Amino acid sequence: MKITLTCLWMLSALTFSHAEIFTAMATMKKALDIEQQFAVELKSYVPLIKDKVRSEKVARLAEEYGRVANLSLLQPEAYLANPVNAYMLCKRFTADLKEVRELLDSPHLQQEFDTLIATHRAEAPDREDFDGVIEALLRLQDTYEIPCIRFVDGTFTSDVNSPRMTASDCFEIGKHAYDRKDSYHSLLWLLESVASLEMEGTYQSMDRVLLLDYLIYALIDQGNNYHAMHYAQQLLDLKPANPVTVDRIASVIDWLHAEIAKENATRLAEGRPIPQLDILPPVSNKRELSAKHMGKEYVKYEALCRGEDIMANPYKHDLKCYYSTSDGNPLLLLAPVKVEELYKSPDILLYHDVISDGEIEMVKNLSTPILKRATVNDPNTGRLIYSSYRVSRSSWLYDRYHEAIVTITKRISAITNLDMTSAEGLQVVNYGIGGQYEPHYDHSRDGVDGFPVTQGNRVATWIYYMSDVSAGGYTVFTKVGVKVPPIKGAAAFWWNLKRNGNGDSMTKHAGCPVLSGSKWVANKWTHIIGQEWRRPCTLNEHE
Template sequence: MYIVTSLRSVTPAFKMHRTSLLHVICFGITLNLWSWTRAELFTAISEVEPLLETHKRIIDDLDDYIQKEEKRLAILKKHLNIYRKEHDMAMEDIPNYLGNPINAFTLIKRLTTDLDFIEQSIKVGTEYVKNITVSHADVKYPTLEDLTGAAQALTRLQDTYHLDISELAEGRLNGVIYRGIKYPPLITTPMTAGDCYELGRTLYNEKDFQNSLRWMMEALRKYEDEKDVYNFTNVDILEYISFSYYLLGDVRKALEWTNKLLEVDPTHPRARGNVPHFQKSIAEQEEKLRKKRRGETGDDEDDEKPKKLSNLAKERKVYEALCRGEMDIPSEISKKLKCSYLTENHPFLKLAPIKMEQVYIAPDVFLFHQVMSDEEIEHIKTMAKPRFKRAVVHDPATGELVAAHYRISKSAWLRDEESSVVARVSRRVHHFTGLSMRSAEELQVVNYGIGGHYEPHFDFARKEENAFQKANGNRIATVLFYMSEVAQGGATVFTELGLSVFPVKNAAVFWMNLHPSGEGDLATRHAACPVLRGSKWVSNKWIHQGGQELLKPCNLEYQREDVMRKIPKPVPRTSR
């Protein structure tokens, strides 16, 4: 008979252990038991004596099993406490909590890689965990693509706003608040070593080795402080650091960190194999440098001179400085700017004039205040949310609408016929712009995501592009409504003008995209800066040429699209 049957012939104490054994086996725990095929244990005491060894093995295995389960439960309780603490903080003020991109990133991480780690490390009850967390159709779960996007958003914010990574890792945003508007205190939750490691690993997989290196350094610092249980070790972190240095071309640093790795794990196979490779690379670099000093390489001396920045790189620097609020428009422009009440364009404005602030001249850019009420904003947001889709751009080659990494937001389109509120907003645009809405596009509602932005672009279609219907002509003007305050970042910036317009809730910024000749005005190139803190809601009304013939006629001077008008240079704020 088999061993389980044989246990029936032993004492009740052994029956208890048999039950425990079966219970453990049901949970998939493999015990190292003696394996007898067929034996009659009760016929001789000598045959029973080996069961004492079996008994001891069961005790040892059960003890080991219980310790592992307690460890697993401790990990699970730790994750539960983190989830509960962060959730309670979020529910106190959801917009404020998710307005911190660090919190938004960690929330996505909790529901992707952290949840995977829980399922993999807590074997007992894994199916139950899956059933209660993943299979529900009425909840949403982020994907690994969301995690990658959130990681890239954080690096975009740190690059644009010159954020300190150690501050970010503690959940603090050390950016500047540019206006005197009071906001609730920032809700902060420090990132763990696991959070920093996952961020660094994601960026490494995206080939952003510089930022990956920074976050791995932070992960290593926190790992040493926390001494916690993760599905990675400090050896894994050190390996990422050393190879990131190598991929960035700093072989000496790569060797230095590989040696640190070998101090922790002297038998690490990849590290041991990398050392001679790194040493050889360093020797080759030194030999090349010696030859260069002796003039034996024939390398052009100009190689040592810093290369000039491309036009796109120059624009990038201007764009980021404007996002940080570090540039002012020149005094020759600012001294001519005026604020007034708009009473022209429509008889209704005689009864209800609109506050108009001129923020630039030639091209003229205006900010109209209090042109959308809070009630209208909430109505429009409610209509838009169920329709949200990833914002797209026109592919200049095909004219098709496609998603792009340089525009991170979701949008929806609302027609005037659907709502009296939307129709009323369109009429108001007609009132304060003086333009016909006959060929205007539907109202586009946009909510920017974590670090949401839209890099420098034109609203009008260039001559070589096939973006808009010729029947209605090009986009002659843009009206951009601000539907929320943004605590930090999120400005609309004009890179050619050196102008930064920070969101003012209930207001709308307006400018003409085309010259009177109908040609595109290159000076209107603009961008939406990354949102550092808060949730940015806007809506656009793009107005086309159709119907404007008598309202905005051509003048006697012809302006070409490829000719940039002379624009006074902006003034760096730091030079004052």
């Protein structure tokens, strides 16, 4: 029997516009300015609140909002590069604002507060952003195999620290997972919330009754009936004010007694010992993976993202670094480019220092106002759709937008010796918190996601890396085990098609989740039309 949580009080978040902030950092900086304004307004409410306890809580919240806002605005990019900071920012604008509003003890103050929220509706994180940033944290936790405690105490990377997460912060993640029937992550974070609550002093960040209520059901979902009984009795000892809660938990205890009796009878019949209620066994928490996440390719993808060497490079001793003028191209004679070979067959190259800081800032400035959540092509309908396996924001820049884009395009052509007539525009992508692109091909395969006949298939990919990423964010090739680090100013290049025009199956690649930092890239896809004399076929039909 599985008890369904039907009667718990649910926190309902304030509704803002759909901003999709969680997918990138570029639009989150505005929220920091708004938070500073909120702190000032909340301080002005304090003397107007009649109830002393509520007034003190609002004063404390206003002080915290102001302290965090002032600190974060000193170095906004560094602050938001930390996924825990970004999570807390979204939480303050959603779940925490609900609490703030309820503390205002007059309709007049609540109306003023609602007006303040409405003023910034379009630029503030909304509930979808909050849900998205939680999913990002869970994605990072799974991909990089990070225990909850390392997020809680801010030590999830070697060079980034964040403030300690409260019991309330942990609870919201556990609640989110529970509401999505993800009992594995729910139990991890609810248990962490209990541990954090034990460490909090006089001011506790959340209601223990609510926390234990969720935890009991999460434990039952994973078959931990003894632990559920333990916490259910703890909850009743707290004497909840709501009689409905008391009756429901009492019924849960009766059900648990019956289930435990059945389990013990089975143990006796099998000759196994019966656990003692005062000595709890280890918590069982099994993660159920989808077929995709259990597949060999996805396992390789996550291992590569963690920096593991999953297969030997057969060309390791043949790889070299050198300067190239691309067969004497006039644009490169006086400034040859630095090339690092990463793999052969397919050729995967990393060009160093091929875009300047000034050009990077120009590209960012041109693209930021038009960034939109990235889409993928649905092979069933041919339409562009949002997808959980590609989490980023992107925009397209064309040569006609600015002469800097023309210069960048000419440089790619000079280095690769490819004609840019049929090439796509420069796609600028910002991967924010947990931003990723799971394993995929860039070229069309077997007629799927076909391109116009005036372009033909994507013959090659060029990726400019426009930021240094503190942790994560590698481009990885799952078929050959290559890991490309996102080095600012560098560019990766590879051929998607063989010389005979067929796709190269070894070019399947992915963008790993960004663990810390903000990853900016610019993609340039060159198509096969126009390359007949630039990259001709050989006499070998298989090449």
